[in-house]
Amino acid sequence: MHTPIVILLVTLTLSLSVAAQDTGRGWQWYEEVTPAPKAPPERRVKTVTSQPKAAPKSATEQLDAWQAAFLEAKAAAVLHPSVENVHKLQQLIDESWARSEKLEAAWQQVQLKYPELDYNAQHPTGEQAKRQFFERKDAAIEATLTRLAHEGAGLFFVFNHDDVYLKEYATQVNAFAKAQGLSLLGISMDGSALPELDTVKNNHGKLKVAVTPALILVNPTRHTQVAVSYGIKSMEDVKRHIHFVETGYKDAP
Known part of the structure; x- marks a missing residue:
């Protein structure tokens, strides 16, 4: 019966060995092992990307x-x-x-705030005021034509033989030039004659005129040539256009 005794002795020996290792712990030897503290979870900040505000619509839009x-x-x-x-x-x-x-x-x-922009302030619409306005303008136009006559200015009447109402218009222009004291010279683009004018010369390619009949104001004193009328115009319109050109295109017809 030695075998059970040997087993008992071995068991006791192992128990004492373990007990010797834990001497002084007492009841704490049975306490649960405290788990290591866990690091707090990382806080993730959710980034919200702000959308750019839409630009306000323009007045045109x-x-x-x-x-x-x-x-x-x-x-x-x-x-x-x-x-x-x-x-x-x-x-x-x-x-x-x-x-x-x-x-x-x-x-x-x-x-009211910017009277210089008021058309009626410069061009009155009242009947009496309108009459006085146009009387002053007509006087300025006549003064311009008188000055041109004194300077020896005149008109080129540029034409082609197939211009509409050519003879009738040439007769009117001829009478107008004589009344205003302006010389008048007919310029034929195609070599045709025009008995309604006192003097007619062939162009021979000297003048470049896209539309005929045309009136060109010529001033030998200032050595200038400028178109004042294209097509069929009334003599009143021709007078106003001449004045318009002579004022540097400031006093509109």
Whole structure:
């Protein structure tokens, strides 16, 4: 029966060995092992990318959008004339009138704030004021023609034989030139004659005129040649155009 005794002795020996290793721990030898502290989870900050704000629409874009809406409403009312479609179109029409009234009011304010932009201030519309305005302008035109006559200025009457109303127009220009004291010379582009004028010469390619008949004001004193009329014009228009040219294109006809 030695074998059980040997086993017992070995068991005791192992138990004492383990106990010797844990001497002094007492009841703490049975405590649970405290797990190592875990590092706090990493905080991830969610980055929100802000979207850039859309640029405000320009005035042109806004007007294009409004006009497109108006045209669409108009088309819908014409093609499908329901109460809803016509009502929407009428709303846009009323809005258009309201905008026009605001624009007119602002326009009137501009005329008062910036009188130099008021057309009526420079070109009166009252009957008596208009009469005086045109009388002064006519006097300025006559003064210009008188000065040109004193400077020896004249007109080139440039023509082709197939110009419409050529003879009638040449007769009027001839009478006008004599009345104003301006010399007159006919210039034939195609070598044709014109008995209604006292003097006619062939062009021979010297003048380049795209439209005939044409009147060219010639001033030998200043050595200038400038077109003052193309086609058929009244003599009043010719006078005003001459004055317009002579004022440096400032006093419009």
